[in-house]
Amino acid sequence: MNNIMKVVKLAICTGCRACSYEHITFEKNKHGFSSPLVDESCTNCGECLKQCIYFDEADN
Numbered sequence: 001m002n003n004i005m006k007v008v009k010l011a012i013c014t015g016c017r018a019c020s021y022e023h024i025t026f027e028k029n030k031h032g033f034s035s036p037l038v039d040e041s042c043t044n045c046g047e048c049l050k051q052c053i054y055f056d057e058a059d060n
C-alpha cells in the first residue's frame with residue numbers, strides 16, 4: 001500500500017482534504033471527522049501522500 005491510507009492507519013489525518021483526488025472520497029470516521037477512503041482504481045503511485053503535510057516518507 002502506497003497511498004493515503006498509510007496516514008489514516010497512523011491516526012494522524014486531520015481531514016484537511018489536501019489529498020483529494022478523483023479516486024479518493026471522504027467519509028466521516030467513528031469520531032465524526034472527515035477521513036479519506038481510496039477506491040479500487042488506485043495505482044499506488046503515492047501522489048496523494050505527497051499532498052499530506054503530516055506524512056513524511058522518511059519517517060515511515
Ligand code: SF4
Nearest residue numbers: 013014016017019052
Ligand atoms: S492530506 Fe493528510 S491530513 Fe489532509 S485529509 Fe489527506 S490524509 Fe488527512
